[in-house]
Amino acid sequence: MHINMKYYIVSIGAIFIALGIGMLVGFNLNYDQELSKQQASIINDLDNKFEDLKTTNDNLEDSLANLTSDYDQAIELINKNTNKIISGGLLEKNIGIISTNENNDYTKEIEEIVTKANGTLSFNIVLSDNIENKSKLEEASTKLNIEFKSGQDVVKYVSECLKDEGGVTKLQNLQSLELIKLNSISSDYLNYDSVVLTGGNEAKNGNDKFSKVDEVLITKLKEQNKNIVGVQKSNTKFSYVDLYSKNKVTTIDNIDEGIGQVSLVISLSEKGISGNFGRLESADKLFPYKK
Structure with a gap:
């Protein structure tokens, strides 16, 4: 049978092409195997690291749970023994209380804390919403022969009464005009060391009221070098915590809790203690202590 030379040439060429393709495929297969080994090694390392991190995270969660449990138990212990803890904490301390919001008046509760800590209550005054009432201000201006243009004037007048020997009568006059509520005032009110401002507001006009009333009062009390603690x-x-803090007033955001009451007594016992205490994110510490 006659075989054409072109057939040989094509056949030989096909063989070389096939060999080339085979070598290329073989090389790629080998490369892929090496790559797969590297990838498998990396994945294995990642799995191991993930397991290590998971173990660490589980351990941290267990530790946190234990710490949280210890924390809760400590708080519960303090809350149950608050009266014993604060007893005697305010001996020889004269404490005044002022509420700037008659609709959120819990000054009687602060009185109880001061009494249980064996402190002396100098006064308990609630500023009425009427201090912004124009007709009431005009009436007070006429009867007392003092110009009251705004609630700020009343606030300043109250702070001046608390350093005046005739202040009791003046404060009683303000009460009769329904500008304040004088819950109590002692004969030794002039010698008060500290003032507890009972803050917090249930209304939406908190910022505005704070600037018109609380801020003015804080400024006047600071001028008299009084220790001020704002509570809520x-x-x-x-x-009001952030607003108090901006005015460099020590704050306690959980006065309704035993731990908050302990914080108040500690803060009132020494002028050197300052900060923001309680449970809010803005708090520096749970309660105050001196190093």
Whole structure:
């Protein structure tokens, strides 16, 4: 049979092409196997590291759970023994109380804390919403022969009464005009060391009221070199803590809790203690202590 030379040439060429393809495929297969080994090694390392991290995370969660449990138990212990802890903490301390919001008045509760800590209550005054009432201000201006243009003037007047020997009569006059509520005042009110401001607001006008009333009062009390502690309850809708803090006033955001009451007594016992205490994110510490 006659075989054409072109057939040989094509056949030989096909053989070389096949060999080339075979070598290329073989090389790629070998490369892929090496790559697969590297990938498998990396994945294995990642799995091991993930397991290590998971173990570490589980251990941290267990530690955190234990710490949280210890923390809760400590708080519960303090809350159950608050009266014993604060007893005697305010001996020879004269404490005044002022509420700037008659609709959120819990000054009687602060009185109880001061009494249980064996402190002396100098006064308990609640500023009425009427201090912004123009007709009431006009009436007071006429009867007392003092110009009251705004609630700020009343606030300043109250702070001046608390360093005046005739202050009791003046404060009683303000009460008769329904500008304040004088819950109590002692004969030794002039010698008060500290003032507890009961803050927090249930209304939406908290910022505005704070600037018109609380801020003015804080400024006047600081001029008299008085120790000021601003307190509020843990469920307060409009918090005053940040506003107090901006005015460099020590704050306690959970006065309705035993731990908050301990914080108040410690803060009132020494002027050198300052900060923001309680449970809110803005708090520096749970309660104050000196190093």
